Amino acid sequence: MIATVVLLALPLVATYLVATIWHRRFRQYAGIPQLKPSFLWGHLRAIHELTTLQSRPGLHPDHVFAEMARQLGHPPLMLLDLRPVRPPMIIVTSHEVAEQITRVSKLFPWSTPKSPTMSSLVRLTGAESILAKNGEDWKQLRRRYNPGFAPQHLMxxxxxILDKTDMFVEHLDRYAGSGEEFQLSKLAINLTFEIIGAVTMDVDFHAQHPESSGQGEFIKLFDQLLHMYGPVDNRFPWWMYPRREWRRWRLSEQIDRLLEDMIRHKHAEHQQQAGKAGRARDVLSLSLQDSKELTKSLLSETRDQLKTFLFAGHDTTGILLSWVFYELSRTPAALKAVRDELDDLFGPDPSPAAVRRKLLAPGGEELIHRMAYTTAVIKEVLRLHPPGATARMSPPGTGFRVRTSDGQSFCLDGAILYNCATIIQRDRTVFGDTANDFMPERWLGDKVGIMSAGAGGGADEDAGRKLPAGAWRAFERGPRNCIGQDLATIEARVIVAVVARRFDFVKVGLGELDLDAEGRPVLDEKGQFKTKSELYSVSSVMAGSGRASIPPPPPPPSPPPLRVTAQSMLTVIDRRSR
Structure with a gap:
């Protein structure tokens, strides 16, 4: 009897499954531009074929999506159906649509909720991370930590920042003297890790120690954990890699214990110094200053925010610096403009000590705001090589809709909403024929610059701008823009001020200059030195923005490690005097 029922039910079940898959593949998001889907695999096969055609190992998915957009005629949004591996994804390529996702609306008072795919990073950021919170929970956390990242406090x-940069310069001096090749990105990331550690916790992690054996236990564990988020296996659910997930959990537990000890120590210090003048100014101290009791929930919540800030605050800025010095190394006019500006602001002496004296003198912080061309360089690098992106999701049945410039309306419920900054910030309808070119001059005279002021997406924000405010979203926009963007841009300008006049950087390997028969670099028609090959972004788990949340896939972009040689200040002076 049971066997008969099962046999009769099988056709019904099969019919139901086929009808369900057919609806989801071909009907559910039928109105959204997309490649031809497969009944069983959706767009997984098509994306694999596009990736294979690129012939660039490890190429970041954003660039694959850009090719997908080209084949579809550059629509404002596209569907990428990754089921059964991942939920379907809407790739947003228009700044106008992206603004609708990140701004405040009647449905979502704090913008569209973050995507639940953030859970794949729980070992790095913690379950209570501000990145994964939504609604009132997010609002309270943001309010609590905002003072620690306010521009006036950061100044x-x-x-x-200068002390840590001095150590960075010592490393560069050593390599300049030896002529040895080295990875600039690793040095820069170690520098920014020390800065974020000092800013958030007033702790020295010894990340810049010349020998890895001299680095603190925390930095070693954190580095091991980061390296367990590879560019390939991170695109699939954790349960497909149980052994790897267990190792991540073990490392995360060790990191948690170290952080909790630091938090307890800091809280005890506050209790001892209660009522005394001269409060500490790090983010951790500011967050604990009104808490008499360190409860278990406060301890875990604070720990996870620190993990998030450390994770989000070091990789992106370190990679930004690597791209800055690479772009300057192959764009002589931009390098000269940066150096001329620094000479005007800090005087002809390019030594770190001279820059320090100027910055720490009365009114010195105003010099940072006057670094107009340097700021334009940083903003242009962030446009071409954005450090992160945001992934949101409107729950099924919510009725969240976006409208495109041609009047079409789309309901995006139930899909990951990925604002693809790499595509948005290279939009030819906004940036013209130079959309893919490094051209800092496009930002000169820009109304707001790169600080958080004006990044909220207000209706009057485009007034007086040459370009739409929403077309540049390296730190995302709206109420959930990057809490650490001011720190990133302040430290980047300080480091460039100290380093740019003292060293020349010469790329080795991928992206190196193509020299003529006499060994001299050759300028192309765009004013850049010709290169033998293209340096491109690869997949890597780095910090996103919000520091945007990270949509796995894809993780935010990062350049491959830059292997460079540095030449001493004397070489720079001799070259410029000629």
Whole structure:
């Protein structure tokens, strides 16, 4: 009897499954531009074929999506059906649509909720991370930590940033003297890790120690954990790699214990110094200053925010610096403009000590705001090589809709909403024929610059701008824009001020200059030195923005490690005097 029922039910079940898959593949998002889907695999096969055609190992998916957009005629949004591996994804390529996702609406008072795919990073950021919170929970956390990242507070930390930068310069001096090739990105990331550690916790992680054996236990564990988020296996659910997930959990537990000890120590210090003048200014101290009791929930919540800030605050800025010095190394006019500006602001002496004296003198912080061309360079690098992106999701049945410039309306419920900054910030309808070119001059005279002011997406924000405000979203926009963007841009300008006149950087390997018969670099028609090959972004788990949340896939872009040689200040002076 049972066997008969099962046999009769099988055709019904099969019919139901086929009808369900057919609806989801071909009907559910039928109105959204997309490649031809497969009944069983959706767009997984098509994306694999596009990736294979690129012939660039490890190429970041954003560039694959850009080719997908080209084949579809550059629509404002596209569907990528990754089921059964991942939920379907809407790739947003228009700044106008992206603004609708990140701004405040009647449905979502704090913008569209973050995507639940953030859970794949729980070992790095913690379950209570501000990146994964939504609604009132997110609002309270943001309010609690905002003072630690306020520009006026960050400017008071200039001595700390300069101290850490001095150590960075010592490393560069050593390599310049030896002529040895080295990875600039690794040095830069170690520098920014020390800065974020000092800013958030007033802790020295010894990340810049010349020998890895001299680095602190925390930095070693954190580095091991980061390296367990590879560019390939991170695109699939954790349960497909149980052994790897267990190792991640073990490392995360060790990191948690170290952080909790630091938090307890800091809280005890506050209790001892209660009522005394001269409060500490790091983010951790600011977050604990009104808490008499360190409860278990406060301890875990604080720990996870620190993990998030450390994760989000070091890789992106370190990679930004690598791209800055690479772009300057192959764009002589931009390098000269940066150096001329620094000479005007800090005087002809390019030594770190001279820059320090100027910055720490009365009114010195105003010099940072006057670094107009340097700021334009940083903004242009962030446009071409954005450090992160945002992934949101409107729950099924919510009725969240976006409208395109041609009047079409799309319901995006139930899909990951990925604002693809790499495509949005290279939009030819906004940036013209130079959309893919490094051209800092496009940002000169820009109304707001790169600080958080004006990044909220207000209706009057485009007034007086040459370009739409929403077309540049390296730190995302709206109420959930990057909490650490001011720190990133302040420290980047300080480091460029100290380093740019002292060293030349010469790329080795991928992206190196193509020299003529006499060994001299050759300018192309765009004013850049010709290169033998293209340096491109690869997949890597780095910090996103919000620091945007990270949509796995794809993780935010990062350049491959830059292997460079540095030449001493004397070489720079001799070259410029000629």
């Amino acid at each position: 008071s930390l200039l001595p700390c």
